[in-house]
Amino acid sequence: xxxxxxxxxxxxxxxxxxxxxxGAGLYVIGLLINFIPPLYPYKEMIRIVGTILMVAxxxxxxSYSTEMVWRARMEAAQxxxxxxxxxxxxxxSKIKVKIVRQTxxxxxxxxxxxxxxxxxxxxxxxxxxxxxxxxxxLNDAAKNPLSGAQ
Amino acid sequence: MNxxxxxxxxxxxxxxxxxxxxxxxxxxDAPETLRASCPDLVPVSDDTTKLSDALQVISxxxxxxxxxxxxxxxxxEWYTMQKDIQDKIGKxx
Numbered sequence: 001x002x003x004x005x006x007x008x009x010x011x012x013x014x015x016x017x018x019x020x021x022x023g024a025g026l027y028v029i030g031l032l033i034n035f036i037p038p039l040y041p042y043k044e045m046i047r048i049v050g051t052i053l054m055v056a057x058x059x060x061x062x063s064y065s066t067e068m069v070w071r072a073r074m075e076a077a078q079x080x081x082x083x084x085x086x087x088x089x090x091x092x093s094k095i096k097v098k099i100v101r102q103t104x105x106x107x108x109x110x111x112x113x114x115x116x117x118x119x120x121x122x123x124x125x126x127x128x129x130x131x132x133x134x135x136x137x138l139n140d141a142a143k144n145p146l147s148g149a150q
Numbered sequence: 151m152n153x154x155x156x157x158x159x160x161x162x163x164x165x166x167x168x169x170x171x172x173x174x175x176x177x178x179d180a181p182e183t184l185r186a187s188c189p190d191l192v193p194v195s196d197d198t199t200k201l202s203d204a205l206q207v208i209s210x211x212x213x214x215x216x217x218x219x220x221x222x223x224x225x226x227e228w229y230t231m232q233k234d235i236q237d238k239i240g241k242x243x
Contacts, residue, residue: 081175088178091231096181102220110213121202128201142191
């Protein structure tokens with residue numbers, strides 16, 4: 001019942017109790033009306049109004065209780081979602097830091113290897129001249145066969 | 151009158167009717183670094199005659215492979231951790 005959201009909880013609860021109490025009161029008066037002769041002509045009307053108010057009161061109590069239970073559940077769920085969002089951001093930060101650290105290690109290693117190759121270049125190239133077929137085969141091996149494919 | 155009251159009071163139980171609500175938190179964004187695709191391997195220049203030059207390119211490609219491996223491994227870790235977090239939310243009753 002969406003409109004219950006716009007009414008203050010305490011006011012709504014008090015109103016429902018008053019309606020239920022008034023209904024029960026009128027119903028009891030309706031039962032005892034034989035002992036109050038001046039009210040006897042209104043017997044049926046009092047009992048009908050009392051019944052209607054009681055029914056409305058019981059319905060109201062049911063709706064109110066359900067509404068409160070759902071509000072509590074929604075608050076708990078919202079709190080869980082907020083907690084999950086915080087945890088999720090923490091995971092992202094942790095992963096970002098890890099990527100930066102690991103990439104730096106890879107990069108540093110690459111620098112060492114490049115320097116090593118430059119240092120050993122004379123020895124490596126001394127007895128070896130590359131055939132163009134080697135370059136072609138190597139590049140073919142490095143080529144991504146999926147590039148351009150759907 | 152009492153029967154009518156009983157029936158009416160029973161009807162009022164619809165006031166206790168509940169509607170299930172699904173809690174759907176937004177799916178988290180993965181870090182930008184993970185979302186970039188891995189580059190293609192670098193080819194060796196056709197006019198290269200020195201093995202050391204070719205070795206530099208090969209070494210660079212190895213490096214690229216390990217950088218890409220970092221992405222894939224972290225994607226797996228990111229997904230596993232985020233799924234655990236999302237699964238916890240799904241257990242709210």
